[in-house]
Amino acid sequence: MPAVFTKEMKHTHTILLPDMLPVHFGLIQTVFALNGYKTELLTKSDRAVVDEGLQHVHNDTCYPALLVIGQFIDALKSGRFNPDKIAVMISQTGGGCRASNYLHLLRKALETEFPQIPVLSINFSGLERDSGFKITPKMFIQMLYCVLYGDILMNVRNHTRTYEIHKGDTDSKLHKWVILIERALKSGHYKDTKRYYNAILEDFAKIPLKNEKKPKVGIVGEIYVKYSPLANNHLEDFLISEGAEPIVPAFLDFCMYCAVNTVNDGIIYNFTDSKTIIFKAAYLFLLRKQREMIRVIKQHGQFEVPHDFEELRSNADKYFHQGVKMGEGWLIPAETAALMEHGVPNVVLTQPFGCLPNHIVAKGMMRTIRENYPEANVVAVDYDPGATKVNLENRIKLMLANIRN
Ligand code: SF4
CATH class of the missing domain: 3.40.50 (Rossmann fold)
Known part of the structure; x- marks a missing residue:
């Protein structure tokens, strides 16, 4: 046992x-x-x-x-x-x-x-x-707010780290905000998201930045490899060191993808139960919170505006049925297309070795994506225990060389 x-x-x-x-x-x-x-x-x-x-x-x-x-x-x-x-x-x-x-x-x-x-x-x-471990509704809500704050911090961090004049400015701001959000969680004031978003944007905007323009490179793919520095060999750092700005879609997208898939199941298979009702309410709540963040970032004007999830869904509909949900399913082509539509044609498609479903929905869609967006500069990178870091980085360097050409 x-x-x-x-x-x-x-x-x-x-x-x-x-x-x-x-x-x-x-x-x-x-x-x-x-x-x-x-x-x-x-x-x-x-x-x-x-x-x-x-x-x-x-x-x-x-x-x-x-x-x-x-x-x-x-x-x-x-x-x-x-x-x-x-x-x-x-x-x-x-x-x-x-x-x-x-x-x-x-x-x-x-x-x-x-x-x-x-x-x-x-x-x-x-x-x-x-198990004696339970996620209570209160914990769930607190975690959700951590996802929102984590997303906005990841977003602004990637921008300012790319351009900061004094190395380390971004990291110290990030450290400061992690402490402030922790305090907000402790005091119970964390739900005042609008105020915190504005303060974060204002504070990161004070970091002195170089006056130059670097190419933006999107990172999409399987959830763990896309975000984990252990899995993707610190891909965000690597892109910055190569003179590019990493654009990483929000983690909230994946949470909403999971929620809406349960709702879609009910629609596709024609049933309603407590799960579909709860997940629909959760999805609508998340969408409201996402749109609030988008509005604040748009209004501020300096940082990358995240994709609206309903826009992602309509992008997905151009390629797939939303019933294709094994692995990251329709989310990968949807995020890739959304990046193209928002002026980021350079994309690293991160795939783990042994991940069949994502190879079908990601690599399998590359040709169609290229046909729809002729400017697409997409490289698929397979991360596996046998591949050397240098080999993987060389593939990405080739994609970056295409931008310069
Ligand atoms: S096959 Fe494995 S790596 Fe791929 S999505 Fe499924 S669980 Fe994740």
Whole structure:
């Protein structure tokens, strides 16, 4: 029997979290702390993590699973933690894709050396109901606000880091805002989003920037590889070092994609249940919040305006049926097309090795995208444990060379 996280463990155990979105997950850690959980975010991103993953996960399996599991086992073996007081947390999408089974892969990897460690699932599909860990409605709302603040911070950070005159200005502003948002979460004032958005934009706009124009490069693809510096070899940093500005679609898009897929299921298969009703209400709430952020950023005028999710959906309709939702499904071509429509024809399509569904909806759509947008300069990069960093970077450099040509 796998170890189960009991209610008492909330007071005795530290939960290890994988690092998918450095800004967002840092904020989400505060939510856990406010609700009585002790957590530690794992940030190690060197080759040792990949090698550890290879010991436990077959290299035919999805690369994100290999990395997340490698990061956990590497941390556990480091001697920094008492395994009797540790739990690990992994997300499950609850859909048909293999991400729903990462939990079992992780349990299998822990089985021999760390059988006492409970594995927690973070999901919104009702999986793993018997665990003592529960996301309460209050935690859910707090996390949602962390996604919103994480998105706006990621957006402004990428712009100012590209152009900052004094290296480090952006990082110190980011650090300051993470602390301020943590304080807002603690004091309960975090729902005053408009005021915080405006203050963030104003503050980042004060950073002295170089007066030049660099090409924008969009990053789309599978959720983990798109955002995680461990998985994509610090792609945002690499693009900046090569003289480009990374444009990374909001994490909120993925949350809305998951919510609207449940609503679509009800429409496609002609049924209504409590899940479709709740997810529809959640989707409409998220859309309202997204539009509020878009309005504020547009009004300010200096930073990249995120895509409206309804615009993404209509872009998706040009290529796919919205029933195609395995993996990141219709979201990948929709985000690629939205970038093209918003004047960002240069796109890195990040794919994990072993990810069949996303190869179909992403690489499979490249020809159609190029036909519709002749200016498209798209490179698909497959991240896998055997590919060297130099090889992967060379592919991206070729795409960047196309811009200069
Ligand atoms: S989307 Fe790809 S990488 Fe993610 S679980 Fe599915 S097959 Fe694996």
